[in-house]
Amino acid sequence: MNSKALPRRSKLSDVAKAAGVSPATVSRVLNHPDIVRPDLQAKVRRAIAELGYAPDAMARALSLGRSNTIGAIIPTLGMTIFANGTVALQKRLREYNYTLLIANAEYDPERELEEIKVLLERGVDGLVLVGDRMSAEALALARQYQVPLVTTYVSESQFSVPAIGIDNAEAMHQVLQMLLDLGHREFGVITVYPAHNDRQQARRQGVFAAFEAADIPLAAHRIAEVPYSVAHGRTAFKRLITADPAITAVICSSDAFAIGALAECKYLGLSVPRDISITGYDDVDISMHTDPPLTTVNVPAAVIGRLAADHLVATLNGRPPPLTTKLPAQIIVRGSTAAPRSARKS
Amino acid sequence: MNSKALPRRSKLSDVAKAAGVSPATVSRVLNHPDIVRPDLQAKVRRAIAELGYAPDAMARALSLGRSNTIGAIIPTLGMTIFANGTVALQKRLREYNYTLLIANAEYDPERELEEIKVLLERGVDGLVLVGDRMSAEALALARQYQVPLVTTYVSESQFSVPAIGIDNAEAMHQVLQMLLDLGHREFGVITVYPAHNDRQQARRQGVFAAFEAADIPLAAHRIAEVPYSVAHGRTAFKRLITADPAITAVICSSDAFAIGALAECKYLGLSVPRDISITGYDDVDISMHTDPPLTTVNVPAAVIGRLAADHLVATLNGRPPPLTTKLPAQIIVRGSTAAPRSARKS
DNA sequence: TTGTAGGCGTTATCAC
DNA sequence: GTGATAACGCCTACAA
Numbered sequence: 095m096n097s098k099a100l101p102r103r104s105k106l107s108d109v110a111k112a113a114g115v116s117p118a119t120v121s122r123v124l125n126h127p128d129i130v131r132p133d134l135q136a137k138v139r140r141a142i143a144e145l146g147y148a149p150d151a152m153a154r155a156l157s158l159g160r161s162n163t164i165g166a167i168i169p170t171l172g173m174t175i176f177a178n179g180t181v182a183l184q185k186r187l188r189e190y191n192y193t194l195l196i197a198n199a200e201y202d203p204e205r206e207l208e209e210i211k212v213l214l215e216r217g218v219d220g221l222v223l224v225g226d227r228m229s230a231e232a233l234a235l236a237r238q239y240q241v242p243l244v245t246t247y248v249s250e251s252q253f254s255v256p257a258i259g260i261d262n263a264e265a266m267h268q269v270l271q272m273l274l275d276l277g278h279r280e281f282g283v284i285t286v287y288p289a290h291n292d293r294q295q296a297r298r299q300g301v302f303a304a305f306e307a308a309d310i311p312l313a314a315h316r317i318a319e320v321p322y323s324v325a326h327g328r329t330a331f332k333r334l335i336t337a338d339p340a341i342t343a344v345i346c347s348s349d350a351f352a353i354g355a356l357a358e359c360k361y362l363g364l365s366v367p368r369d370i371s372i373t374g375y376d377d378v379d380i381s382m383h384t385d386p387p388l389t390t391v392n393v394p395a396a397v398i399g400r401l402a403a404d405h406l407v408a409t410l411n412g413r414p415p416p417l418t419t420k421l422p423a424q425i426i427v428r429g430s431t432a433a434p435r436s437a438r439k440s
Numbered sequence: 441m442n443s444k445a446l447p448r449r450s451k452l453s454d455v456a457k458a459a460g461v462s463p464a465t466v467s468r469v470l471n472h473p474d475i476v477r478p479d480l481q482a483k484v485r486r487a488i489a490e491l492g493y494a495p496d497a498m499a500r501a502l503s504l505g506r507s508n509t510i511g512a513i514i515p516t517l518g519m520t521i522f523a524n525g526t527v528a529l530q531k532r533l534r535e536y537n538y539t540l541l542i543a544n545a546e547y548d549p550e551r552e553l554e555e556i557k558v559l560l561e562r563g564v565d566g567l568v569l570v571g572d573r574m575s576a577e578a579l580a581l582a583r584q585y586q587v588p589l590v591t592t593y594v595s596e597s598q599f600s601v602p603a604i605g606i607d608n609a610e611a612m613h614q615v616l617q618m619l620l621d622l623g624h625r626e627f628g629v630i631t632v633y634p635a636h637n638d639r640q641q642a643r644r645q646g647v648f649a650a651f652e653a654a655d656i657p658l659a660a661h662r663i664a665e666v667p668y669s670v671a672h673g674r675t676a677f678k679r680l681i682t683a684d685p686a687i688t689a690v691i692c693s694s695d696a697f698a699i700g701a702l703a704e705c706k707y708l709g710l711s712v713p714r715d716i717s718i719t720g721y722d723d724v725d726i727s728m729h730t731d732p733p734l735t736t737v738n739v740p741a742a743v744i745g746r747l748a749a750d751h752l753v754a755t756l757n758g759r760p761p762p763l764t765t766k767l768p769a770q771i772i773v774r775g776s777t778a779a780p781r782s783a784r785k786s
Numbered sequence: 787t788t789g790t791a792g793g794c795g796t797t798a799t800c801a802c
Numbered sequence: 803g804t805g806a807t808a809a810c811g812c813c814t815a816c817a818a
Binding site: 103146148149150151152153155156161163170171172174177178180181184193194195196197198200211212214215216217238239240323324325328353354357360379380382383384385 | 449492494495496497498499501502507509516517518520523524526527530539540541542543544546557558560561562563584585586669670671674699700703706725726729730731
């Protein structure tokens with residue numbers, strides 16, 4: 095196949111020839127330097143440098159049966175939280191000498207399965223998923239390939255897949271409790287349209303569970319479920335507040351919604367937090383610079399990413415860590431929440 | 441628990457055995473279906489389905505000498521503009537039956553080179569870079585591996601690497617011209633601290649060139665160069681406006697800076713655009729929801745991603761496209777710019 | 787300690 | 803049209 099005589103990429107045997115040793119020795123210099131004589135080693139390394147040799151990772155993987163590669167399927171790259179988590183994941187994997195392959199599913203389960211398939215065929219040694227809604231088919235595939243899995247950003251998964259994440263429900267409970275403590279009783283909720291998004295789903299269920307526990311009724315018209323975007327958050331807020339002006343606090347399942355709500359408040363002439371309190375979820379970097387700064391929930395994405403790397407590598411080394419790791423979520427109280435007017439008046 | 445031994449991942453020869461044909465035939469069914477008898481084909485496909493066979497991409501790549509894989513090195517995943525471009529790139533590559541491997545360099549040239557190396561060793565068929573500052577070493581590597589390159593988000597590159605992007609300088613020129621037309625004469629500029637970021641560098645040089653062309657002096661104390669972040673934009677703005685209250689318009693080389701500036705305006709009690717005009721660059725999704733909505737420059741990231749895919753695939757098929765593609769940048773005029781007070785008064 | 791040889795799973799080049 | 807066979811580049815028993 096190599097019909098052309100262009101400066102061919104040099105391979106291990108070329109190095110061997112140049113150094114006057116056997117291919118096996120070169121391989122050993124690369125993989126088990128401790129068992130080869132120093133002088134030979136020097137010769138080999140010189141030859142490697144001169145030829146600019148770099149091993150063919152695919153051939154290596156084929157021979158070894160593993161690729162030192164981990165795949166991650168991210169729902170979207172457009173969210174800083176996933177971006178941060180992915181960065182941390184990659185950084186840590188690099189420390190373990192693993193390479194991260196990132197695939198993007200665009201919140202489409204079909205594409206997610208497709209990406210998993212591709213990653214598996216490409217020989218990843220492990221897979222990082224996001225959320226709880228993995229398809230049975232994906233699990234079957236992973237089992238067939240005997241590839242360890244870990245899912246992130248949720249603290250429990252249906253199919254007993256190891257999970258690393260925060261307890262969304264608990265976080266939502268804290269948010270509600272804080273608002274209750276401030277004196278709020280009339281709430282609105284903006285969550286994402288549930289399709290294919292279980293983290294948001296968990297947050298949503300978390301709010302409802304929290305409301306139930308607190309014995310606060312939550313009428314249907316006080317719930318808005320819309321696609322994820324600032325613009326949708328804005329229109330949802332308008333709908334909510336128009337339908338029921340009695341609402342004094344709006345809980346959003348993401349900062350994007352909250353930022354949209356803030357924008358609409360400004361437009362409607364509502365003062366935050368004087369007329370209404372608003373909470374977000376994610377603590378994206380602009381949230382501290384909104385007007386007013388947003389009260390929100392911080393998700394330790396970097397920690398999650400790092401732990402996911404630790405988990406997978408440990409598993410691959412035969413030291414399986416605990417099945418689930420639940421991280422504490424932290425409420426960041428800023429300027430978008432305060433006691434409701436009624437409470438202040440009385 | 442493990443009552444049943446895990447079924448070994450079946451390979452091509454297993455399928456062959458099950459179907460009662462030779463491995464070669466199975467391979468042909470997969471790659472050249474048109475030259476194998478229909479009945480045999482049916483038998484083979486059935487066996488494939490029954491065994492749940494999936495080809496080993498690495499073995500395939502080793503044999504073929506190419507992997508149908510493209511690598512992209514992104515400076516950071518935390519910017520929506522790159523996220524969008526990457527998504528578009530991946531989508532288009534998928535149409536061509538290529539897989540995208542994403543690596544993240546965190547704006548660190550050393551890590552960038554490292555990632556390029558890893559990607560190359562893993563056998564990518566092509567590489568997508570971002571910006572103009574590729575290291576000579578990276579280029580040498582790519583040449584050695586004989587892997588085509590394309591760089592994005594800049595419209596020209598120093599080393600005659602094919603480039604697909606917008607003309608940052610021209611865009612900045614347009615921004616300045618628009619402000620001049622509104623009557624502004626006293627400008628401030630916030631750009632990123634130049635290290636390792638040539639796109640911002642191009643924008644920066646673009647402003648200065650534009651100022652020169654317009655014969656407007658720009659004193660040193662009216663220029664702030666800070667690391668990329670909303671917070672730095674905010675402090676930079678404060679420094680600028682404190683040092684020289686005569687400034688009527690501040691040009692920011694990114695929306696992040698502009699959003700920070702907006703926040704500081706609010707804090708200082710400055711009204712935008714009445715007291716001061718502010719422009720951004722990127723048109724991130726929140727920019728239309730700031731108060732006031734931000735006048736900014738839209739970078740067609742999705743188009744860039746798509747074209748990068750087209751370019752690489754065409755090159756790999758022996759049809760090299762034009763060396764550089766220059767896309768028009770579009771100024772999005774929103775509420776953060778208006779005529780300066782002085783102009784209105786007179 | 788170093789070299790030889792066989793195999794990892796797939797594809798392409800030959801004969802048949 | 804189909805089946806053996808030799809690569810592809812590397813690693814690791816095993817032998818020396």
